[in-house]
Amino acid sequence: MKLYISPRTPNPRRVTMFIAEKGITGIEEVALDLMAGQHRDPAFLEKNPMGRVPALELPDGRVLAETRAICTYLEGLHPQPNLMGEGFEERAFIEMADRRVELHLFMGIANAIRHSHPALVALENPQFPDFGAAQGAKMRETAQWLDRLLAGQPYIAGERFTIADITAFCALEFARGLMKYKPGAEGLAHLQAYRDRIAERPSAQAK
Numbered sequence: 788m789k790l791y792i793s794p795r796t797p798n799p800r801r802v803t804m805f806i807a808e809k810g811i812t813g814i815e816e817v818a819l820d821l822m823a824g825q826h827r828d829p830a831f832l833e834k835n836p837m838g839r840v841p842a843l844e845l846p847d848g849r850v851l852a853e854t855r856a857i858c859t860y861l862e863g864l865h866p867q868p869n870l871m872g873e874g875f876e877e878r879a880f881i882e883m884a885d886r887r888v889e890l891h892l893f894m895g896i897a898n899a900i901r902h903s904h905p906a907l908v909a910l911e912n913p914q915f916p917d918f919g920a921a922q923g924a925k926m927r928e929t930a931q932w933l934d935r936l937l938a939g940q941p942y943i944a945g946e947r948f949t950i951a952d953i954t955a956f957c958a959l960e961f962a963r964g965l966m967k968y969k970p971g972a973e974g975l976a977h978l979q980a981y982r983d984r985i986a987e988r989p990s991a992q993a994k
Contacts, residue, residue, distance in 0.1 A: 789815045789844040790857075791831070796821065797893070797961040798854045799841040804953045805858045807990035809865045814843075821910060855885070858950055870950045884944035884951040892933065893958035895926030900965045923966065927973070934975040941981075948988075956985045 790806075792799035806814060819825040819840055826838045834850045835842040842852045843860065851857055862871045872878030901910060902919030933955070936943070943951040959982050962968035971979030985991060 788813070788846060789817050791817045791819055791834070791840050791842040791844070793819050793821045793826070793840050795964075796840065797897070797957045798839075800960075801854050801953050801957045802841045802843075802857050802861075804957065804990045805861065805870065805950065807992075808868065808870060808948075808953070808988075809861060811861060811865055855889075855950075870948070870953075872949070881944045881949045881951060884949070885954050888929075888933075888943060888951055888955045888958065891929040892926055893954055893961075895922045895929060896958050896962045896966065896968075899923035899926060900961065904965055926962070930970055930973075930975055930978055933981075934970065934978040937977040937981045952985060953990075956982065956991065960986075 790799075790802065792803065803816075819831065821840075825831065826840060831842075832838055834844060835852045837852060839852060841854060841857060842850050843857045844850050851860055859871065862869075872881040899919045899922040902914045902922070903916055933943070940946065942948055943955050959968075959970070959978075969979065970976075970982060
């Protein structure tokens with residue numbers, strides 16, 4: 788299999804961290820330079836018409852795109868260690884936690900950065916700075932909720948590490964890099980301690 792990624796971008800990092808947590812080997816990584824427009828190359832668009840990474844090319848030639856879909860496929864191939872839930876009830880609650888983090892933290896950070904960072908005008912044109920600022924504020928509301936949540940439990944979905952923690956960590960790292968955002972600097976001690984604890988996992992080194 789081939790995994791199309793772009794270095795230092797958060798969605799591909801979610802998949803590479805998931806792969807690292809699973810201990811999966813043998814997947815070839817193909818890096819695309821987004822700033823050079825390689826994701827718009829006709830050869831790649833044939834594989835993924837949306838022109839986005841990550842994308843996983845299967846042995847039979849089919850291409851699976853969208854981060855969570857790729858993780859679902861890999862979880863099916865490699866059920867252990869389990870990251871998406873054992874049984875329908877746990878799967879549902881983990882998916883809820885993951886979607887909340889993705890929609891309200893991750894996307895807020897992504898929109899804030901894409902619409903406010905001058906280096907990303909090539910990827911988001913036109914930029915809407917007011918929208919970016921508003922998304923940054925919304926993201927902070929979610930971060931405050933997560934801080935309260937993590938005051939009472941060790942992980943986003945409860946008592947164990949799951950895909951929701953991968954999504955949250957990659958979002959926070961994206962914000963740390965391009966927004967210079969540190970939860971602890973804004974009084975969110977529980978979220979900062981959580982981020983620091985997840986950063987110690989070997990999978991957090993996967994880019």
